[in-house]
Amino acid sequence: MKKLTILAIAVLALAALVLTSCGAPAKPKVGLSFSDFATERWPRERDEMSKNLKAAGYDVLVQEANHDAKLQNDQIKNMVTQGAKVIIVVAEDGDSAATAVDDVSKKGVKVIAYDRLIKTANIAAYVSFDNVDVGRNQAKGVLAVKSSGNFVLLGGSPTDNNAHLFRKGQMEILQPLIDSGKIKVVADQWVENWDAANAKKLMENILTATGKKFDAVVASNDGTALGALEAMRTAGLAGKVPISGQDATADGCNSIARGELTVTILKDTRKLTPLATDLAIELVKGQALTDLAPTSLADLTGDASKTGTVPCKFLQVFQVTKDNVKQLVVDSGFQTYEDVYKGIKNPPAK
Numbered sequence: 001m002k003k004l005t006i007l008a009i010a011v012l013a014l015a016a017l018v019l020t021s022c023g024a025p026a027k028p029k030v031g032l033s034f035s036d037f038a039t040e041r042w043p044r045e046r047d048e049m050s051k052n053l054k055a056a057g058y059d060v061l062v063q064e065a066n067h068d069a070k071l072q073n074d075q076i077k078n079m080v081t082q083g084a085k086v087i088i089v090v091a092e093d094g095d096s097a098a099t100a101v102d103d104v105s106k107k108g109v110k111v112i113a114y115d116r117l118i119k120t121a122n123i124a125a126y127v128s129f130d131n132v133d134v135g136r137n138q139a140k141g142v143l144a145v146k147s148s149g150n151f152v153l154l155g156g157s158p159t160d161n162n163a164h165l166f167r168k169g170q171m172e173i174l175q176p177l178i179d180s181g182k183i184k185v186v187a188d189q190w191v192e193n194w195d196a197a198n199a200k201k202l203m204e205n206i207l208t209a210t211g212k213k214f215d216a217v218v219a220s221n222d223g224t225a226l227g228a229l230e231a232m233r234t235a236g237l238a239g240k241v242p243i244s245g246q247d248a249t250a251d252g253c254n255s256i257a258r259g260e261l262t263v264t265i266l267k268d269t270r271k272l273t274p275l276a277t278d279l280a281i282e283l284v285k286g287q288a289l290t291d292l293a294p295t296s297l298a299d300l301t302g303d304a305s306k307t308g309t310v311p312c313k314f315l316q317v318f319q320v321t322k323d324n325v326k327q328l329v330v331d332s333g334f335q336t337y338e339d340v341y342k343g344i345k346n347p348p349a350k
């Protein structure tokens with residue numbers, strides 16, 4: 001009896017020791033790797049995805065690479081060392097990130113390419129918007145105001161596959177008009193890092209090179225369009241020459257309300273964030289992903305030498321102009337009335 005009691009006490013003591021040394025079971029970890037936080041959307045999506053994952057009981061590791069592709073690869077590998085099972089990546093450079101993905105996928109870690117393609121068939125999923133349609137709508141929005149003349153093209157960051165998809169869509173609309181001689185492309189530039197200051201400098205050079213003689217600008221997002229508009233304003237062209245953007249940012253929509261930016265593209269990121277975090281959770285649980293369509297890398301990159309397919313999902317995009325910005329952007333709660341109509345005389349009724 002005495003022996004039994006001693007044994008029972010010993011077992012209890014051991015159990016207590018195990019519990020106190022281990023604490024609660026560790027939460028599974030999911031990584032969020034961002035190219036940068038310069039564009040308005042990324043910090044917002046970081047917050048939404050972190051919130052979703054934490055609410056579902058996950059630990060979240062977040063890193064920002066400040067436009068440094070090598071740093072981003074190191075950060076991805078480091079997240080794996082810290083125990084991340086799934087990593088959601090907004091790639092700075094779709095080629096370079098493929099190296100990190102190939103490496104970590106050998107260790108069983110799953111990577112979701114978020115919004116931007118990572119060019120390897122080793123990604124577990126690619127979720128984004130219909131990026132070619134973004135480009136089509138940018139070109140159409142500008143053409144609705146100016147359908148002929150000298151056009152300037154401002155592409156996005158050349159290392160971002162999306163920049164090429166946007167251009168593909170823009171050219172689907174513009175090329176027939178170029179071929180028929182209605183439109184002449186007088187400048188064609190790509191904005192490194194999608195940086196607004198770079199876009200402003202490029203536009204200053206274009207203004208000089210063309211002697212201000214252009215009729216429309218097809219720019220690829222709000223940040224770069226607003227940078228270009230700064231230079232155009234100094235030259236007296238803002239509000240006179242139509243220009244496109246993308247993202248329906250607060251500043252972009254405000255510029256639309258002012259009559260400077262002609263068109264932006266609403267991509268409802270509030271739908272993309274839960275899609276990505278749901279997939280991440282399914283991957284951590286080892287579940288098979290459903291509702292994704294296999295798409296060939298060759299199609300996604302326009303590079304026939306790329307082999308393999310990736311499971312994809314692309315969400316719908318919406319063209320936003322002065323006529324529908326209130327309804328699509330403000331009434332849907334994507335941006336606030338106060339931000340969109342800041343400093344605007346006679347705004348529409350709230």
Ligand code: BGC
Pocket residue numbers: 039041115116156160162163194221222246247
């Ligand atoms: C995104 C855009 C964004 C741009 C700059 C692109 O890959 O699709 O929404 O404006 O990157 O961050």
